[in-house]
Amino acid sequence: MDILYLFLHALAASTLIPISSEIGLAALVNQFPHNALLYFVVATIGNTIGSLISYGCGRFLTQFQNIERLSKRKNRWFLTLKKYGNWTLLLAWLPIIGDFLCIGAGVLKLNIWISTILILIGKAARYAIVIWIFI
DSSP states (O other), X not given: OHHHHHXXXXXXXXXXXXXXXXXXXXXXXXXXXXXXXXXXXXXXXXXXHHXXXXXXXXXXXXXXXXXXXXXXXXXXXXXXXHHHGGGGGGGTTSTTHHHHHHHHXXXXXXXXXXXXXXXXXXXXXXXXXXXXHHO
16 A cells, blocks of 8 residues: 555656655655665656656647747746757756646657656656665
8 A cells, every 4th residue: 555655646746736755755765664676666657657747738738829829938948948858857856847847848749758768767866865865
């Protein structure tokens, strides 16, 4: 049951829902350190899938003219995302900013496979640090 809780918590935390997945991961690792690798994998996968849901929402939003107009304006956030492209998704683990990076990547229709790999790397690095601190 703790695995399902961690997965759903990590998934929800990587959407616009304001919760922290690190607290749940740290609590489980602290309580059951022998399962740290399993918790790392489950949290990383859940959080990555949540970011891909945000990416999908961005792709869906491109159907609406207002979103397309926003991407064409001289918006600093979008200009940065366009300039650095998929590489910005290494920062998808950041609270709030990461959610909008994933949504923006969907709006800009960045390559889904490269996006997934970079999101996964960033999230895995963050969870590795969290586990390292708590073990």
